[in-house]
Amino acid sequence: MPVKEVLRLGHPLLRKVADEVVLENFDTLEFASLIDDLKDTLVEQGGIGLAAPQIGISSRVAIIEIEAGLTRYGELEAMPLTVFVNPQVKVLNPDTAGYWEGCLSVPGMRGFVERPQHIMVSYLDAEAVSRTIELTGFLATVFQHEFDHLDGKLYVDHIRDMRQFVYEPEFDRFVAPQLDQG
Ligand code: ZN
Numbered sequence: 001m002p003v004k005e006v007l008r009l010g011h012p013l014l015r016k017v018a019d020e021v022v023l024e025n026f027d028t029l030e031f032a033s034l035i036d037d038l039k040d041t042l043v044e045q046g047g048i049g050l051a052a053p054q055i056g057i058s059s060r061v062a063i064i065e066i067e068a069g070l071t072r073y074g075e076l077e078a079m080p081l082t083v084f085v086n087p088q089v090k091v092l093n094p095d096t097a098g099y100w101e102g103c104l105s106v107p108g109m110r111g112f113v114e115r116p117q118h119i120m121v122s123y124l125d126a127e128a129v130s131r132t133i134e135l136t137g138f139l140a141t142v143f144q145h146e147f148d149h150l151d152g153k154l155y156v157d158h159i160r161d162m163r164q165f166v167y168e169p170e171f172d173r174f175v176a177p178q179l180d181q182g
Pocket residue numbers: 102103104105145146149
C-alpha cells in the first residue's frame with residue numbers, strides 16, 4: 001500500500017518536530033519505502049511537495065517536484081522530483097514577498113503568506129550526499145513551506161491577515177481574477 005493517507009490539520013503529528021535522519025538510516029528498507037511512499041502519494045494527490053510527517057512518519061525527509069509553468073507566478077523552471085533529508089534553510093535576504101499557498105494537509109483552502117525570497121538550503125540527498133541549493137522567488141516559498149512541516153509548522157501559522165484565508169472555489173472566483181489583472 002504505497003499510497004498513504006495524508007494527515008490533515010488537527011492531527012498532532014503535523015505539530016511535532018520530526019526526527020533527524022542518521023547515516024545508518026539511509027541503507028534501510030524503511031528509508032527506501034518512505035521515499036517510495038512519499039513519491040506515490042504525491043503523484044496520487046497532486047501537488048508540488050510532500051513531507052514525511054504528512055504521511056505519518058516523524059522523519060526529516062521531504063520531496064519536491066516542480067513542473068514548468070505550474071503556477072500563476074509564471075517564471076518557474078522544472079525541477080525533477082528531488083529528495084531532501086535533514087534540510088537546513090539559511091535566509092540570504094530577509095526581504096519578503098507573498099503568495100497564496102495551499103497544502104495537502106489543509107485541503108480545499110488557500111492562504112496568503114509572506115516569506116523571505118532568497119534562501120540557501122543545505123541537505124543530504126537520498127544517497128546521503130551533502131548538497132546545497134540556492135533559491136529565489138516562488139521557489140524559496142515552496143521550499144520553506146515544505147521544510148516547515150519538519151518543524152511542526154503549517155502555512156496557516158504564517159497568515160497575518162485571516163481575511164486572506166479562503167476556500168479554493170472562492171479563491172478562483174474572487175481572488176484569482178484580481179491577481180491575473182495585476
Ligand atoms: Zn504543506
